[in-house]
Amino acid sequence: MLLPTTLSLTAxxxxxxxxxxxxxxxxxAKAKISIGTGGNDLLERRMRAQLNFVENTPWVLLLxxxxxxxxxxxxxxxPVGAIYMAGRVAHxxxxxxxxxxxxxxxxxxxxxxxxLGLAVVAVLVATGRM
Numbered sequence: 270m271l272l273p274t275t276l277s278l279t280a281x282x283x284x285x286x287x288x289x290x291x292x293x294x295x296x297x298a299k300a301k302i303s304i305g306t307g308g309n310d311l312l313e314r315r316m317r318a319q320l321n322f323v324e325n326t327p328w329v330l331l332l333x334x335x336x337x338x339x340x341x342x343x344x345x346x347x348p349v350g351a352i353y354m355a356g357r358v359a360h361x362x363x364x365x366x367x368x369x370x371x372x373x374x375x376x377x378x379x380x381x382x383x384x385l386g387l388a389v390v391a392v393l394v395a396t397g398r399m
Contacts, residue, residue, distance in 0.1 A: 274342055275334040278350040282326050285354060289319035289361050311365065318364035322357055325380050329353055332387035339394045353383040 296312040297303070306313040333350055336342050360376020362369045393399035 270338065272334060272337050274337050274347045274350060275330065277347070278333060278354065279330055281354045282330060285357055285361070286319065286322060289315070289322055292361070293319060314364045314366060318361040321360065325384065326357070329383055329387060332384070332391050335391055336387065336394060341390070341394045341399055349383060349386070353379055356380060356383070
């Protein structure tokens with residue numbers, strides 16, 4: 270079975286992860302830091318942004334895939350995933366501690382709401398209530 274929502278969101282996640290890695294690499298190159306953070310606050314923030322992304326995104330993608338496989342995704346599933354991905358970009362930018370710092374809160378909130386909401390839907394699907 271083709272899972273267009275899951276595949277599209279997984280592709281978006283791969284691009285975002287690549288972007289987060291590039292941002293770390295830019296700081297590493299400029300500060301000449303090969304391993305670790307070298308005490309560089311910006312590098313530490315950017316590394317945490319990427320790690321936070323890879324800690325949370327698999328759960329969201331698994332929930333989306335399960336819901337889509339069950340045929341219960343409907344028209345709402347892709348926008349939920351898109352909002353999650355946009356939140357993760359906002360979080361990555363917000364972690365720099367600049368004028369975009371509100372992005373961190375937005376990203377955290379969208380992550381929590383997406384995970385919790387998708388988990389509730391998954392339980393409803395699994396129990397036949399949806």
